[in-house]
Amino acid sequence: xxxxxxxxxxFNDIYSxxxxxxxxxxxxxxxxxxxxxxxxxxxxxxxxxxxxCEAIKNEKSLIFSIAKNVLCDRMRQRKIESFExxxxxxxxxxxxxxxxxxxxxxxxxxxxxxxLLELKKIGMSSKEIAKIQGTNASTVRTKLQxxxxxxxxxxNT
Numbered sequence: 001x002x003x004x005x006x007x008x009x010x011f012n013d014i015y016s017x018x019x020x021x022x023x024x025x026x027x028x029x030x031x032x033x034x035x036x037x038x039x040x041x042x043x044x045x046x047x048x049x050x051x052x053c054e055a056i057k058n059e060k061s062l063i064f065s066i067a068k069n070v071l072c073d074r075m076r077q078r079k080i081e082s083f084e085x086x087x088x089x090x091x092x093x094x095x096x097x098x099x100x101x102x103x104x105x106x107x108x109x110x111x112x113x114x115x116l117l118e119l120k121k122i123g124m125s126s127k128e129i130a131k132i133q134g135t136n137a138s139t140v141r142t143k144l145q146x147x148x149x150x151x152x153x154x155x156n157t
Contacts, residue, residue: 007050015043018063025067029122038074042067072132075119105154113147120144 022042026035045066056062106114112133119129126137126144133140 010056011043011047011050014046014059014063018060019043022063022067025064026071029071029124038067038070042070045070068131071128075124075132102151102155105151109147113143116140116143117147 019039023035023039026038029035030038042063046063049062049066106117109117116129116133119132124132126140129140130137
């Protein structure tokens with residue numbers, strides 16, 4: 001167990017060396033303000049973790065494990081509100097009737113399918129989505145193909 005002075009020194013050391021890379025990790029997916037919030041949450045979790053650890057073997061691995069968990073937590077918290085036609089990329093944007101029909105179809109999807117589409121929409125990989133949903137990447141890809149096929153079928157009927 002680290003002593004208080006050692007904890008502060010260790011935290012400051014990790015913070016000064018890893019802040020930019022953690023912030024950059026979140027900036028790829030989120031707005032500047034959101035990335036800053038997520039970065040701060042990551043370092044707060046590190047602060048809570050440090051007193052109970054003896055030694056850190058790989059601090060980069062530790063901080064990015066925390067960051068991934070923070071990202072997963074945030075994704076679970078997000079509410080799926082609506083999907084824009086351009087994000088689904090199934091029909092022509094100029095077709096207003098099809099756009100309304102697509103919105104109706106999307107709103108009737110099961111919650112898990114909506115979450116899957118939302119996560120894909122923000123640019124997450126199948127591997128990242130699988131971790132959030134507690135499944136594997138091939139299952140995510142299969143589900144996405146099924147959802148797309150079902151949407152096309154419903155739009156064409």
